[in-house]
Amino acid sequence: MSTLRACYQLALANGRVTATDRKGRLIICVGYLLGMWLLYWLWRGLYLNDPSRAGLDFATALTHVATAQTLFAIITTPADWRLAREIRSGEVASQLTQPMNLALRHGAMALGAVAAKALYMLPAFALFLWWAGLNLAPSSWPVALASLVCSFVLLFCLAFIVGLAGFLATDLWGIIASKDAVVQFLGGALIPLAFFPPAAQTLLHVLPFAHFFNTPVAYLTGQLHGPESLLIQACWALAFMLFAHLASLQVQRKLVVFGA
Amino acid sequence: MLIQADALNRVYRSPLPGQSWGERFARLVRPKWSETHSVRDVSFGIARGECVALVGPNGAGKSTTIKMLTGILAPSSGRVSVAGFDPQRDRRAYVKHIGVVFGQRSQLWWDLPVQDSFRILQALFAVPEATYQQQLSLFRREGGLDEFWLRPVRTLSLGQRMLCEIAASFLHAPEVVFLDEPTIGLDLEMKARMRGLIRQINRDAGTTVLITSHDVGDIEKLSQRLLLIDHGQLKFDGSLAHFRQSAGDGHWWAAKLGGDRDAAQALLAAHPAGLAVRHNGDWLEVARDERLPLPELLQLLAPFAIHDIKPVEQSLEELLHGFYLAGKVGAREAA
Structure with missing residues (x-):
């Protein structure tokens, strides 16, 4: 109970920090809408001479990509940057003198940031859907939301594990940029996985990649109905949580914090 | 003893770079290491309610010792026990019994008001409301915490922030508080206020305090006992009066x-x-x-x-300076 209360306080605090910057919020929303507008015209161009590509019509493909990009903007948290910075600065020393698991602490903070970003970005997303004449039609909202939660867990755990590399490497820019690129491309955030060869699609669905974005988006847009993909996604989420926990323990065992 | 350290050692290993390309490739497979003894065979015990100063020149091993006592670092060998806990093994349960201030790190939230940072710490340490209010009351009364209670931490002066850090470390009524350079960079008035508060809590609540500081005033005003560490070794363990008698000319x-x-x-x-x-x-x-x-x-x-x-009589500062200098000369001669 006390752990839950602590998580709530951390999530609330980080949510407030994320949401307080009014000018930053405005710039992000304007930039986001501009990006969506460009995305619309890009996909419109792709479908100009062909009403169907990879079995998807223009509206379905655009809804998929726009939703995936919105998810990327909302549920991807800078937990990797934050953790790496705290490790390099030695700030992690203060956190280790508090009675909370490092992964749980960062997870709660990431959740707060995601909730805050959702509050100001979802209206912009709704505005874009209205302007482009698109809509989300999940066959089951609970399943779609569960898939979103799993997606958050997967992305957070990955970011946390990458952030732990701050104990080993000085500059994580290359690692984090590569991770974001792989997660977006193989996760179906840049283009729907339906555009990939069938064998690659099967492989990406069995591996965790499809479950970063493609699975929750497919549930949200009504492309997926059954619970099979959600079950695979949930299994991967559990595996990632376990791996993040073990990595955290291993790294803390080898921990060295230099200086005062 | 509330704190017991037995034959503590901490060795840092760092890879030795190869001189030639061949050596560099070979070291990728079979690395060679250089070892630095940061803390060597340090043993001491601290009883409940004591206020002890851990002093020594820069790089002597003070912070490493504090980190081992707070559970952040594992000793390479030796044993630590604080309030019946093994700090590294039982870290999450153990830290509920200690408070820590690292003078150059913060446990407060930069962008949030002071009161919000304290509420987060209250939730993290599961501090009952009555204890929370009671612990804060001294800092409100004597430290003037209310003046900046609602201000974001980033707008506080260094002195105000340090006052908050110290108040935060006492918030959960810990049995022992580790203060690593708590008065660094503070003006005379703020230092005096801080020392008064620490002394009062040590005396009235019986909280054990282990303080590291380069400020002789902190040592003289707060501690009854001195642990002097140099080149990773404990060189003196005794009262200030005893140190004054035995050191210097x-x-x-x-x-x-x-x-x-x-x-x-x-x-x-x-x-x-x-x-x-x-x-x-x-x-x-x-x-x-x-x-x-x-x-x-x-x-x-x-x-x-x-x-x-x-x-x-030589001042404590002169005595310590002489002690450090003798350590340097000794180390040079040994080399």
Whole structure:
């Protein structure tokens, strides 16, 4: 109970920090809408001479990509940057003198940031859907939301594990940029996985990649109905949580914090 | 003993770079390491309610020792027990019993008001509301915490922030508090206020305090006992009074004379006690010893027109400086 209360306080605090910057919020929303507008015209161009590509019509493909990009903007948290910075600065020393698991602490903070970003970005997303004449039609909202939660867990755990590399490497820019690129491309955030060869699609669905974005988006847009993909996604989420926990323990065992 | 450290060692290993390309590739497979002993065979015990200063020059191993005591670092060998806990093994349960201030790190939230940071800490440490209010009351009353209670941490002065850090470390009524350079960068008034608060909590609540500081004022005003560490080794463990007696070049009488100082020096040197006599600027100094009591000394120097006479003792800062210097010379000679 006390752990839950602590998580709530951390999530609330980080949510407030994320949401307080009014000018930053405005710039992000304007930039986001501009990006969506460009995305619309890009996909419109792709479908100009062909009403169907990879079995998807223009509206379905655009809804998929726009939703995936919105998810990327909302549920991807800078937990990797934050953790790496705290490790390099030695700030992690203060956190280790508090009675909370490092992964749980960062997870709660990431959740707060995601909730805050959702509050100001979802209206912009709704505005874009209205302007482009698109809509989300999940066959089951609970399943779609569960898939979103799993997606958050997967992305957070990955970011946390990458952030732990701050104990080993000085500059994580290359690692984090590569991770974001792989997660977006193989996760179906840049283009729907339906555009990939069938064998690659099967492989990406069995591996965790499809479950970063493609699975929750497919549930949200009504492309997926059954619970099979959600079950695979949930299994991967559990595996990632376990791996993040073990990595955290291993790294803390080898921990060295230099200086005062 | 509330804190017990037995034969603590901490060795840092760092890879040795190869000199040639061949060596560099070979070291990728079979690396060679250099080892630095940051802490070497340090043992001490601290009883409940004590306020102890852990001092030493930069790089002596103070912070490494504190980190091992707080569970952040695992000792390479040796054993630590604080309040019945193994700090590394039982870290999450253990940290509920300790408070920690690292002078150059913060446990507060930069962008949030002070009160929000404290509420987060209250939730993290599961502090009951009554304890929370009680612990804060002293800092509100004596520290003036209310003046900046609603201000974001980023807008606080260094002194105000440190006051908050110290208040935060006492928030969960810990049994022991580790203060690593808590007054670094503070002005005289703020230092005095901080020391007063720490002293009061140590005295009234019986909270054990282990403080590291380069500020002699912190050591003199707060601690009754000194742990002096140098080159990773514990060089002194005892009371401040004992340190003053055993370190430095002793106690002297200093006399300012109107007459011939050389003749006075010769006279004192010829005294049967055989005490050391020296010139120090305008002063003639003679070692203080019961074999030459003050009345006899005054009688001896009377022909030389005594203008002034005073006891001379080295300040703690001078004593510590001499101690550190001796350590450096010793290390150079050993090398």
